[in-house]
Amino acid sequence: MAGNRVAVVGVGQTRYAAVRDDVSLPGLLREAVFRALADAHMTMDDIDAIVVGKAPDFFEGMMMPESYLAEALGAVGKPLFRVHTAGSVGGSTALVAATHVQSGVHDRVLTIGWQQQSVSEAMWALSFPIPFQQQLVAGAGGYFAPFIREYIRRSDAPDHIGILVALKDRLNALKNPYAHLHEPDITFESIEESFMLWEPIRYSETCPGSDGAIALVLASEGAAEASAASSGVPPAWIHGTAMRSEPATASGRDQVNPVAGIECAADVYAQAGITDPRRQVDVVEMYVPFSWYEPMWLENLGFAPEGEGWKLTADGATEMTGDLPVNCSGGVLSTNPIGASGMIRFGEAALQVRGQAGDHQVDGARVAVGHAYGGAAQFYAMWVVGADKP
Amino acid sequence: MTTEDRRDRSISTLPDGLWTQPTPSVPVDLGDDPVRRQVVPAAMRYNYSPGLASTRFLRGLAEKRFLGERCPETGEVYIPPRGVSPVSGLPTTEQVEVGPKATITSFCVVHIGFGVNAPPTPFVSALFLPDGAAVSLYGTMGEVPHDEVRIGMRVEPVWVDDDQLTESMENIRYWRPIDEPDVPAEQLKGHM
Numbered sequence: 001m002a003g004n005r006v007a008v009v010g011v012g013q014t015r016y017a018a019v020r021d022d023v024s025l026p027g028l029l030r031e032a033v034f035r036a037l038a039d040a041h042m043t044m045d046d047i048d049a050i051v052v053g054k055a056p057d058f059f060e061g062m063m064m065p066e067s068y069l070a071e072a073l074g075a076v077g078k079p080l081f082r083v084h085t086a087g088s089v090g091g092s093t094a095l096v097a098a099t100h101v102q103s104g105v106h107d108r109v110l111t112i113g114w115q116q117q118s119v120s121e122a123m124w125a126l127s128f129p130i131p132f133q134q135q136l137v138a139g140a141g142g143y144f145a146p147f148i149r150e151y152i153r154r155s156d157a158p159d160h161i162g163i164l165v166a167l168k169d170r171l172n173a174l175k176n177p178y179a180h181l182h183e184p185d186i187t188f189e190s191i192e193e194s195f196m197l198w199e200p201i202r203y204s205e206t207c208p209g210s211d212g213a214i215a216l217v218l219a220s221e222g223a224a225e226a227s228a229a230s231s232g233v234p235p236a237w238i239h240g241t242a243m244r245s246e247p248a249t250a251s252g253r254d255q256v257n258p259v260a261g262i263e264c265a266a267d268v269y270a271q272a273g274i275t276d277p278r279r280q281v282d283v284v285e286m287y288v289p290f291s292w293y294e295p296m297w298l299e300n301l302g303f304a305p306e307g308e309g310w311k312l313t314a315d316g317a318t319e320m321t322g323d324l325p326v327n328c329s330g331g332v333l334s335t336n337p338i339g340a341s342g343m344i345r346f347g348e349a350a351l352q353v354r355g356q357a358g359d360h361q362v363d364g365a366r367v368a369v370g371h372a373y374g375g376a377a378q379f380y381a382m383w384v385v386g387a388d389k390p
Numbered sequence: 391m392t393t394e395d396r397r398d399r400s401i402s403t404l405p406d407g408l409w410t411q412p413t414p415s416v417p418v419d420l421g422d423d424p425v426r427r428q429v430v431p432a433a434m435r436y437n438y439s440p441g442l443a444s445t446r447f448l449r450g451l452a453e454k455r456f457l458g459e460r461c462p463e464t465g466e467v468y469i470p471p472r473g474v475s476p477v478s479g480l481p482t483t484e485q486v487e488v489g490p491k492a493t494i495t496s497f498c499v500v501h502i503g504f505g506v507n508a509p510p511t512p513f514v515s516a517l518f519l520p521d522g523a524a525v526s527l528y529g530t531m532g533e534v535p536h537d538e539v540r541i542g543m544r545v546e547p548v549w550v551d552d553d554q555l556t557e558s559m560e561n562i563r564y565w566r567p568i569d570e571p572d573v574p575a576e577q578l579k580g581h582m
Contacts, residue, residue: 021427061432126504132440132448134470134528134559137508138500138515145498146517146582153541153575198515199499247476251466251524252580 002271003102005390007224007235008350010040010217016180016335019118020211025065026072029114029213033073036110036215041230044074047217048106053083053093053113054339060120073112085245088287089113090214090342091372091381095241097218098383102241107220113344115337117209122338138198141206141290143376145198147255148292152200154256155295157310159200162291163191164313166205166333169288172320173330175359180210180335205291207336214340214347221389236350236385239367240271248376255377261300264380269302272367272384277302281384282365283325283352284318285345287372289332294318298326301371301382320362328352328360342372346383353387443473446485448557454549456489456520466524489520492527492565493573494543495582499536509564514539518565519581526582532564542572 012035014020020028037043050073057063066073066082073080081100085092090113097111126140136143151157170186173179186204194204219227224235244264246253253259265277274280286301288294298309303324312318318326327333329348332341349370351357357365366387373380440448443459447470450457458467459482461475467486468475475482497516503509514536517526531539532548545565555561 132438132444132558136515136528137503137530138498139502139504142498142500142504142515146496146515149498150496150541150575150582195501197500197502199501199512201498249468249525250476251461251464251468252477253582254580255582 003099004104005221005224005237006098006101006218007221007237008216008347008354008385009219009224009227009231009235010036010038010042010215011347011351011356012036012039012215013178013344013347014212014214015178016210016212016337018180018208018210020116021118025114025116026069028116028211029069029072029112029215032114032213032215033110033112036217039231039233040217040219040227042108042217042227046108047074047078047110049079049081049100049109050075051081051083051093051097051100051109051111053085053089053343055087055089055115055122056084059122059338060116074110085379085381086374087289087338088342088372088374088379088381090340090344091287091346091370091383092243092342092379094216094218094343094346095243095381095383097216098238098241101218101220107223109218110215111218111343112213112215113340113342114213115339115341116211117337118211122209141198141201144290144293145201147377148200148290148296151256151292151296155307155310157295158314160188160192161295161310161313162200162202162205163188165288165291165294166191168319169291169327169331169333170204172328172360173334176329176334177358178335179330180208180212181330201290201292205333207289207332208334210335210337212335212337212340214343216343216347216350233356234354234387236353236368236387237389238383239273239386239390240268240382240384242268242271242380242382244380246378248378256296257300257306258377258380260378261297261373261380262302264382265301268369268382268384272386272390274367274384277369278304278324280367281324281369282367283328283349283362284369285329285331285348285371286326286369287332287342287345288327289336291333294326297371301369320360325362328357328362330360342374342381345372346370349383350385353385441473443471443482447471450487451559451561452555452557454490454555454561455487456523458486458488458520458523460484460486467522468525469520469523469527486522488522489547491544491546491568492518492520493578494539494541494545495519495526495578496541497531497539499539512536516565517582518545519578524581529562530564531566533566540572541575542578544568544570544572
């Protein structure tokens with residue numbers, strides 16, 4: 001990885017829920033920020049710069065909220081930077097924050113991702129009528145379902161793979177106190193019988209809409225070691241960072257297995273010295289808003305050959321007890337404050353290699369991957385974090 | 391604010407209020423029931439300047455024609471045209487009429503409609519590749535049971551009545567099958 005060493009030394013999450021109207025938006029963000037600072041044994045005075053990200057402003061109907069939130073974020077008199085990459089934004093934001101340290105400009109950077117889906121409705125935002133544009137009258141699932149159908153056609157995967165993913169992620173969420181959906185009674189049958197929304201995607205194979213925020217504290221080598229010495233919790237060292245994008249509509253573009261995702265993964269593994277991701281990665285937090293994206297991304301990110309990702313799911317390899325646990329936190333399928341969802345993946349990866357994931361901790365996890373995608377499956381962000389200094 | 395107030399915000403066609411907002415899951419002491427949330431209708435009016443390529447495309451639609459534009463490097467035709475090729479980055483200048491016949495590159499059966507223009511459920515939302523174009527358009531299928539729709543199916547647009555035609559994508563009511571053999575799915579890869 002290029003530049004100075006950087007590590008995650010603080011992770012703070014809010015309780016995620018459909019509606020968090022027990023707090024204002026500034027209050028919601030401060031809930032995550034103060035938890036991250038407490039985890040890092042720092043105060044706001046220690047922070048040099050702040051990098052924020054959220055999903056597109058029209059999802060909530062509030063333009064440039066970072067301006068009015070500057071005081072709540074402790075950003076007065078400090079650099080405040082906002083990142084925009086649609087649903088992948090939480091991941092991209094953490095990567096931009098990392099560059100602030102890698103470059104040697106800052107030693108301690110606070111990064112925050114958030115969304116209040118309750119104050120608006122992303123499904124509406126993606127479906128409102130514009131006569132001069134093609135109109136999607138089917139929400140986000142209606143956009144992605146045709147590519148899932150094509151994946152199933154190409155791979156000849158059995159119909160129940162999506163149900164297995166949803167069941168695993170929702171059961172994992174029971175071990176994560178922050179997760180939005182806690183459904184102790186969920187079963188294979190209850191998912192199979194849930195309302196078919198966008199064939200082949202059922203209601204229980206779909207992410208919820210959530211309110212919530214996550215904050216991370218990133219630190220330079222010296223600052224990270226000082227923080228760890230004070231807190232007693234080891235840092236999660238960043239071993240690789242990569243972003244890639246591709247046009248939404250372009251001839252030759254394959255939305256089932258996008259080139260930008262393949263190249264993003266190849267780049268981040270090369271930086272981290274990973275040549276066999278299936279064997280060398282201990283745990284993955286992957287952006288899976290609809291169940292079938294687990295097998296699709298297992299292939300896209302190089303964990304399985306093309307057409308065979310579903311076999312890892314079918315064999316239980318991606319369960320917490322498997323050899324490649326995916327989304328031990330419950331994933332996007334259990335919690336989806338869109339602007340935060342990517343950073344939650346990155347933060348959960350860091351928690352795993354710090355040994356701080358609680359009941360959903362994978363024993364002995366030393367290398368973890370965080371992954372996010374966004375837009376028309378066109379923006380990709382990934383990092384590899386490790387318990388060892390790179 | 392009561393649960394009923396939130397259920398007022400009917401945002402989907404799902405039964406039993408699914409996808410409306412449930413009550414808060416985090417308990418709080420409200421004291422004397424302060425106002426925590428208001429629902430305020432809002433609307434915005436836009437003046438839209440489509441630019442040269444989109445203007446040509448939209449005027450074509452008013453004549454029931456699909457006007458794409460060709461990438462000068464790859465020769466492929468993009469629709470709706472943006473005035474620039476997303477592959478080469480070069481300006482597109484040559485207009486090319488494509489379609490109106492098209493092929494379904496993929497689809498889903500939708501049991502929930504979002505937006506005022508959503509048809510009755512279930513309906514088929516599909517990607518339609520007009521003959522001669524390199525990328526697909528979004529639309530809905532009609533005049534065929536949803537379980538008979540296939541990847542590779544040949545289709546044509548059904549337009550609104552001539553006196554209803556405007557410079558709008560809404561000129562296309564839906565697409566319907568035509569009696570031509572399916573296109574093999576492998577030929578459609580990369581054109582969704």
